[in-house]
Amino acid sequence: MQAIDYCRQKADQSGSSFLAGFRFLPEKQHQAMTVLYAFCRELDDVVDDCSDAQVAQTTLNWWRMDLAKVFEGEMPEHPVNQALRGPVADFALPHDELAAIIDGMQMDLEQARYPDFEALKLYCHRVAGVVGCLIARILGFGNHQTLVYADKMGLALQLTNIIRDVGEDARRGRIYLPVDELQRFSVPAQSILSLKATPEFAALMAFQIERAKQIYREAVAALPPEDKRSQRVGLVMGSIYYALLQEIERDGGQNVLSYKIAIPGPRKKRIALKTWLFGFKP
Template sequence: MRPDQYCKNKLKESKTNFALPFIFLNPQKKKALIALYAFCREVDDIADNCIEYEVGLAKLDWWHSEINNLYQDNPQHPVTKALLEPVRKYNLNQNYFIEIIDGMKMDLDFNRYEDFKQLQLYTYRAASVVGILAAHIFGFENKKTLDYAHNLGIALQLTNIIRDVGEDIRRNRIYIPLNDLKQFKIDENDFKGHVDPKKLINLMEYQIKRAKSFYSKAFSLLPKEDKNRQLPGMMMGYIYYDLLLSIEEGNLANILNERTQLTPIRKFYIILKTILKIIT
């Protein structure tokens, strides 16, 4: 199987929102983004699926070595073979790929985060770095675009955390900072039984407010001259922002048992709305 086909299969299997803006990219950039996504999927699956810590760590260490192979023009895996051309063409920094792997190592090391400072490092490695790499592939003139990508990545990851809070708890993972739980007088053991609905609503409203602040910062930082190039990332940003609003408007008292999703029609409406924002 050709490396690019391997990566396409990874994208197809995931059924992710990540694929939606690809239709607006030229073939070279599309291939580069699919290869980047496939890499993220490979290492993320290790963090999600490895039950034994040592096995997961060994697999991530292998990927660390494989990234070194990639930057020595000797990739062995289909994904790194697919990344070889984009790395050269878009000048993608090796350290960003290592940061992503380190983020997945954090998932092996921690299933709780003491405070937002610790969580923010995780969100940077797991999402902001991906956004920065994507911004390089899309292209930019103004370096402030990288600050936009950094903050948007945090916003997207926080939205995922809010949406998946119940699912994560059932997997014995709590990404909401423990000092936030303490602030709203919720013990993590409450999640195993009954959580006071009012306390839960207040906690989730606080998380939503924090995520909104990162969306606001991200969109304010994107320079006008780079908006056309960064359109695919903006589409993703507005889709996830709409998802966040849908969560906020839903039943937050039952968020542990519900997973908010947007319909395909809604997503395409947001994409069209984003295009209109750029051209008008």
């Protein structure tokens, strides 16, 4: 199996909303986005699938070394890093941004709580904001302000993931919602870990949803007009995740403890086409 085929298989197995806008891209960009997604997915799997933290740490250290080979002119061992050499050369993807994703996964090994939103934002920047910037580089831009948009859109997408996955994360012993906000809304961590839906938890989730919606609005406002056309794929992803956020809100917010809400494939395609033609206005 060729390296790019491995990445395509990894991407196809996920069924992620992240992939919905890729079909609109020219082949070289489509391939680069697929490789980037596979890179992120592999790293995420290290943390999610390794029950032994020491093994996960050793694996992340190995990924750092193998990624470095991409930039040192050596042949990486992992097929994803082998495939990454093309996009790095074609789109000038920075080593520090790709390495920051590994730093974000490192945070998952070191902590299961975030004291406040600023601490959570650093995590989101590493696992999603820099991904947004890498996507912006693949798509192309003329105004450096577009990287500000991309980082903020990454934050909005990651906050949506956190909101959607509260129950799933709790089953793993993790709570990404900031500790000080749990305290402000009188939601004990143990009640989330026990998957107890309460009026206080519903109020907490309403707050989380509204803040995420505001960050979507700020992200779109930060995108320079001259780069809106080139960044349409990012806007497609944003609109799909924003629709997911609205669906969670309509479902009552607190039901994320019980099940994972998703947007059906046909609806994703309709949202993607509408956004491609008319833009994204959160």
